[in-house]
Amino acid sequence: MSRIKEKFNQLESKKETALISYIMAGYPSEKATISAVRGLIQGGSDIIELGFPFSDPIADGPTIQMASTESLNGGTKIDNFFSIVKKIRKESNIPLVLMTYTNILYNQTYLKFISRAKQAGIDGLILPDMAIEESKEYVKAAKKIGMDTIFLVSPNTEKDRLKQIIKSASGFLYMVAVFGTTGVQTKIHKYTLDALKNTKIAAKGKIPVGVGFGVSTEKDVQKYVSSGADAVIVGSANIKIIENTPTNKIQTRIATFTKKLKNKTR
């Protein structure tokens, strides 16, 4: 059983919703990333999503774009990324998900990249520009290696398409809460809650549904938890804390923030 699946099973037996926390690897430094991860674990995050920067992140809003650029400018390479992952793995068994863009995998071939990721300790992949139509080779490679393929669904994804995506997805489904890029803060729309309901119905309990994009406060978390989400995903809010915190205080501040959010999922 994959670490992600095992985690969701544990949470289900405790009637808890998963808190998935995103940070950008190498932003602003490798040291800061390690501190942030420790803070997330300490604060009770259930799954950690590590971003690997891409030069052209079309699905990301200003906060994560900035973090990507800074990370790349700081010299983050795939080799450093995997060494960060290995360091985390020495300290923790927490499920780790890698979020990046298709070209990063394509460049090395799906099979080669995914096996390296697996070896380093990554459990699942999120590629926001990997459409289901183009995913055959990617999903095949991931299955072969035992890597979860986490697909995005949107409030405007139609029923048949949703079914098709669910067939190829493993780990969890990542439901994009808003029409927009990451980190855009708005009120919680009715269309999002409707979409969550429909996605849950389509998933038939076979795969957990997480909600992300624009989820940043305790109130947001609470709302999605009470609306039946199996997981809530918080990203840009963590990046903002890291942006405004000296490296030696990142662990504590991230832990404090994460703890507050996690409390709303119990």
Added chain:
Amino acid sequence: MKIGIPKDGRFGEFGGKYIPETLAPAIEELEKNYLQIRNDKNFKKELGRLLIDYAGRPTPIYFAKNLTKTIGGAKIYLKREDLLHGGAHKINNTLGQALLAKRMGKKRIIAETGAGQHGVATAMACASLGLKAEIYMGYVDTLRQKQNVFRMELLGAKVHAVKSGSKTLKDAINEAMRDWITNVDSTYYLLGSAVGPHPYPLMVRDFQAVIGVEIKKQMKKIPNAVIACVGGGSNAIGTFYPLIDTNAKIIGIEAGGKGVKTKLHSAPLTAGKKGVLHGMMTYLMQDNDGQISKTHSISAGLDYPGVGPEHAYLKDENRVEYKAVTDDEVIDAFLILTRTEGIIPALESAHAIAHAIKISKKMKKTESIVVTLSGRGDKDIDIVKEYLAKNVKNKRKI
């Protein structure tokens, strides 16, 4: 080898639709609507009328007698897209897509632009069809193409200067895509080159194919060679596509910048590697990690790390030869054409001229070359002036 409607949006292995899920319904809707109007007589009639009365089609084929004499080789003909309304081939596509957008009931149009030619052509088409236009342009490009920024504004478009990434064309596309993701219901994304997710490469090619169709009609016999510049590759694919099944030698010219052996160029077909960007699989300039490289070209319109998937396919099929010329060669060609023919070409188009000059020398005088002069060079005169001031050794200095 000639692909009409690409199956699954693929030209061979290239193309596809690598898009965020939020765009999937919009792309599907676009594809459905486009395939419907593609064969719609009324649509064709309406667009045809606009191309004639508004844009100024057909454009002439001009025998560049003086240039030919100066070079002393094959006869060089120019397909005068520079004479179109707005001064570039871009209007062929913007009228087509704006008309489609209107039929789809979309009121807000967004577009990206490099040199500003596509932005201007979008602003014109939108003004004439009563649509609202917002244009994304890299901050660096807004500085080097100030005149076009003001033209767009005069035409009623809102121009957003994009300050993310390398602040050029690719970042303008990123930002336009983010806008589209955010306003997917109300907004039509009017892409200007033969790039992006399916059906854009198909659509842009179809709307630009009028160039090649006219060349075939206007030339008494099929030319020995056909040349066009390639950034994203819209004027080139429009020129090439109708000539693919003839025996003409077809050559696409990329921006060699300071040389393809340096990193300062925009020539993915000549020196790139396969990858995925902006919704398509194609040749890209990228580093060993798959990060997209910074590009360089003296012409903002060619300053792009990718290329339309149909070009990638035609390269791998060996049907089209892709070469690069350097900034220096481009300036030289710009000056030669200006002096000998009294035609100031866009720096983009001057790439194609530069290669025509190179090969015509080696061809027989009875042979012919058609060069697509994709745009006029008024927008570039400041860049040329600055270049000449810095490179006083240029033998054709003023």
